[in-house]
Structures are given as structure tokens and as C-alpha cells.
Amino acid sequence: MTEAAVQDSGRVALITGASRGIGYGVAEALVARGDRVCITGRNEDALKEAVERLGPGRAIGVAGKAADEEHQAVAVARTMEAFGRVDFLVNNAGTNPVFGSMADMDLNVARKVYETNVISALGFAQQTWKAWQSAHGGAIVNIASVAGVSASPFVGAYGMSKAAMINLTVQLAHEFAPLVRVNAIAPAVVKTKFARALYEGREEEAAAAYPLGRLGVPADIGGAAAFLTSGQSDWITGQTLVVDGGIFLNAGVG
Numbered sequence: 001m002t003e004a005a006v007q008d009s010g011r012v013a014l015i016t017g018a019s020r021g022i023g024y025g026v027a028e029a030l031v032a033r034g035d036r037v038c039i040t041g042r043n044e045d046a047l048k049e050a051v052e053r054l055g056p057g058r059a060i061g062v063a064g065k066a067a068d069e070e071h072q073a074v075a076v077a078r079t080m081e082a083f084g085r086v087d088f089l090v091n092n093a094g095t096n097p098v099f100g101s102m103a104d105m106d107l108n109v110a111r112k113v114y115e116t117n118v119i120s121a122l123g124f125a126q127q128t129w130k131a132w133q134s135a136h137g138g139a140i141v142n143i144a145s146v147a148g149v150s151a152s153p154f155v156g157a158y159g160m161s162k163a164a165m166i167n168l169t170v171q172l173a174h175e176f177a178p179l180v181r182v183n184a185i186a187p188a189v190v191k192t193k194f195a196r197a198l199y200e201g202r203e204e205e206a207a208a209a210y211p212l213g214r215l216g217v218p219a220d221i222g223g224a225a226a227f228l229t230s231g232q233s234d235w236i237t238g239q240t241l242v243v244d245g246g247i248f249l250n251a252g253v254g
Helices: 021-032 044-054 069-083 107-136 156-176 203-208 218-228 247-251
Strands: 012-015 036-041 059-063 088-091 138-143 180-187 240-243
Touching: 012 021, 012 069, 021 036, 021 044, 021 088, 021 138, 021 218, 036 044, 036 069, 044 059, 059 069, 069 107, 088 107, 107 138, 107 156, 107 180, 138 156, 138 218, 156 180, 180 218, 218 240
Parallel strands: 012 036, 012 088, 036 059, 088 138, 138 180, 180 240
Antiparallel strands: none
16 A cells, blocks of 8 residues: 555554554554554564555554553654654554463463553553543544453453453543543454464354354454544444454344
8 A cells, every 4th residue: 555545634543463463454444544553563574564565654663562561652652753643542462372261271371461461452541641642632442352241261361351451441431531532342253363273274164153154354343443433433432342243143042
């Protein structure tokens, strides 16, 4: 995507965990409507490639670990230096390093999941609030999961962290109003490297459970994030938008 391809909206977004997958899908959607973006991720080479695809004039990348407070501060500072503002924050960075029962889970692993998936989102929200949003307003979108609103066998720590992220959304929405709207998106299975263990080698079988007949793709979440950071959602805050291909329709009795 080239800088000349779209008209500049004048808005700027910081998107965490966005060198690939859902985060990159969100970045693509926002750049396509004219926003400039700062994307973060752990792998500097992957970030450089993502920035090149998005358009060097439209995007910058800042490498680091989401849970690192210094990285959070640097990412926000670099965004302000490059673009002079940070209207939108999309907290997408996350981890799920364990697959198994809660009864046998290493508590240090659970702490790592919570630190990366929840505390980092709070840290980035604090940074963007202080740098720009407390004076100028904006919007925050937290990428949660359907695992946070239902039982999530074998990925319980991940589900627990996403439930906390949904409550963080409510808390921030209440505290940051009326200047900043804060909402969450709860996707079901989206075809990414992060989620491939849930569908790889059995995609057709996995997709058959969805009333809409397919798994999600990053652009599905990108579209939802674009809506929640647009003027069309100006009277929406503190909400969790479930984007699940209809899978929850199968949860009823009968």
C-alpha cells in the first residue's frame, strides 16, 4: 500500500502485536482509511517487513516486549515524535504459552500470561492517556477473545486473562469518559499463526461448527476495530463486540 493510495485522515493509531495476524489486519484496515500507524512486536525484522507492506510513509515499527514498561513508553514517545499525536490505541499483543488443565498449571506461566495480556494493555493505556488522549480524546480497543466470556478448556489461563481484559475495558471506559471511548473485541478462532493449533490440519472440520461456515480472518477483526475507532461508534463505550462467525448460536439448548 503506498502513501498516495489513500487520503490522510489526520488520525494516528498505536497497535501492539501487529507485525502479523490480527494486529496486522487492524493496521491494514486503519491505513486503508487514511490513518497513520505505529505497530509493535518482538521481532524487529518482521516489523520492518510489515512497515514496508503498510507503506513507510504511513507506518513505523517499534520492537520490544509488550509487558516491558520501558518499551511501552518508547513506543508511545516514538509515535508522538513521528506523527505528533496518538488518537487510537489497539491492545492486541498477547501470549498463550501453555495448553493443559488449570489444576496442573505452573503458576509462573499463569503470571506471564496475565502480565502480557492484561497488565501490558493497562500500561499502554496509561501511556497514551498521558501523552495525548487526556487532553485531546480518542479511542481504545482491546482485543479480547470468546475465551474470556465462556469456558475455554485447555487454554484456561488465556481465557482468564481475556476475561480480565474485558473488565479492564469497562474500568477504563468509566474512568476515561467522556474524552476516550474504550471497547473490546472478542474474536472466535481467527486464522493466524497464533491460533493455528486450533485448526491446523482440520480446518474444514473446525469451520463446520460455525453457522457462517468459515473461520475468521484478520480482516474481520480489522473491520470491527475500524468501526470502533470511527465516528460511527461515537456513542459506544465499555462494550465487548463478539466477532465469532455465529459460533455462540450453537450454545443454546435444543
